[in-house]
Amino acid sequence: MQDIVSAMTSNKILLFLCVVICVMVVIAIIKRFFWLFVTAACVVLMYAGYLAYNKQEVPTTKDEIIDHGRQKIEDLKKKTEQELLEKKGKALSI
Numbered sequence: 001m002q003d004i005v006s007a008m009t010s011n012k013i014l015l016f017l018c019v020v021i022c023v024m025v026v027i028a029i030i031k032r033f034f035w036l037f038v039t040a041a042c043v044v045l046m047y048a049g050y051l052a053y054n055k056q057e058v059p060t061t062k063d064e065i066i067d068h069g070r071q072k073i074e075d076l077k078k079k080t081e082q083e084l085l086e087k088k089g090k091a092l093s094i
Contacts, residue, residue, distance in 0.1 A: 008015045051058050059065040 008018055048058050059068050
């Protein structure tokens, strides 16, 4: 490891190339995190817009968000179960 560091500090071109590569890697990582942040912000804004469009209250605390999600999941389970029972009844009557 010491040989690598001494080789880079003695050779200015090699040091410059290593610095350029490190800067490019850091910029690539920052760009990824930026796009991840932008995507997450867009999803949150679209969800808030969906709730506002349907005239539902936008949850503000973590507990409200969890309760809202659980309620939606339960509603979806009930609806799916009801549809499956209807289709099962139709299939058995044929």
